[in-house]
Amino acid sequence: MSKVVFITGASSGIGKSIGEFLHHKGYRVYGTSRNPQNVTGSLFPLVALDVRNTDTIKAAVAQVIAEAGAIDVLVNNAGVGITGPIEEIPAEEIKNNFEVNLFGPIEVMKAVLPQMRTQKSGLIINVTSIAGYMGLPYRGVYSASKGALELITEALRMEVKGFGINITSVAPGDFATNIAAGRYHAPLVKGSAYEVPYGNTLSMMNEHVDAGSDPTQMAEAVYAIMHKLKPNVHYRVGVFMQKFSIVLKKLLPDKVYEKMLMNHYKL
Template sequence: MKKVILVTGASSGLGLATATALTAQGHSVYGAARSIDKVKNATFNTIKLDVTDDASVNAAVDKIIAAEGKIDVLINNAGNGITGPLYAMPVDLAKKQFEVNFFGVVRVCSAVLPNMIEKGSGLVINIGSLAGLFGLPYQGLYAASKFAIEGYSESLRMELRSTGVKVTVVNPGDFKTDFTGNREKAPFLLKNDKLKGEFEAAVAAMEKDESIGADPSKLAAQICKIVNTSSPKHNYLVGAIGQTIAVTLKSILPGGLFVKLMNDHYGIK
């Protein structure tokens, strides 16, 4: 069944792969991006949308609904990453991280959901992260923003129970995209050689994991399955078993042991 789908952050990476795959299945897909001129050879409809700007979001959503009469599926994929020491993190950077990753989700949902509620059906897919289920050293702001998506989505699911609108969260592990190159790094300003060394080791480890991450098409295929199911689960873990198993380990291991395992992976002794 053909559906009208809005995918944010569709200019590259996971969003581009998802919008392309859904279009190939026959859906009417609108791939949104802050700079649509960066989207080359798109098979889907492109639309300008900046998740940090109310007017931009509302204009894009109104345009789609005017053309299609509805939005059946919203995929909140737009996001960015900031890495740095939480123990010396400028609040402005924290606000910047949340403005895209969390408030962007709130902003787009608030623009789309009234139409879904009116129609009595719809699906919201929020792209979270495995980092939204357990913390990561020196990716604390990113993790916090993704944890916020978990709480927001769970509460939203409760509120929409009687409306016919469903909410699910996809929690990806590492995928090979340009996310690594676009990550913003907060400066390390403390005069502490040990902590600086651990910071550098953690960044190197995360970039290595991302460089050998899965192809975005794997996530896109999972999202296609979710869109086509009548009863989506609340959460989907997508990634290498060596990463997704961490969710289980966190639930069964003593807290101190889990932290040690994570720190060992990231070179923190």
């Protein structure tokens, strides 16, 4: 029997690439979308799920288990970007980002864990971000939500290991997806103290995404993780300097690393 893979946020971007790659490898893939009826040409079934709505999470998981009889792998991929000066981002947008990037993935894990315990096996892969390893200027809320999911991964991994369940995270760098179009941008406020530095940083961030790597690399990484007998706690996928920036943060004094980031963003 083919293993059953459940991927949140699989109608576009990294989630879609992972789903299509695993579908071609012979896995039984189920993806999720907030509005699957609006998606055409998907190679695998899409079920309705909004990570901000626990009822839709429970219903989607129940549907997949009823149809497939198992959930062997969860790829917790659904997420949303956010940019802006922390001082100027509305509180409701900050809360929404944490709902999507942290609280939602936690609820999805809580929904699949009983089934995995029954199976005495399972793998959960949380898609985080290299940005979650450092506080980036004008991306602080995104860094915080993804960094929190990294720590949740570490803790929950130890809690469920005794049930035969493995949990890991994979942190992508910049990939050529539609995330920039879907993220919340705090508006550039004319006359704001942040108008010029935020505007320059926003342009740089968009250029990085547009010139990002092929998301198939993430699909290949997930496929490789699925074949590990004992997956690592964390994985990172991206160009060398993005991954090396995490190493530098561990090695350099805080102020030196901060200066390096400020120089990079021309602040």
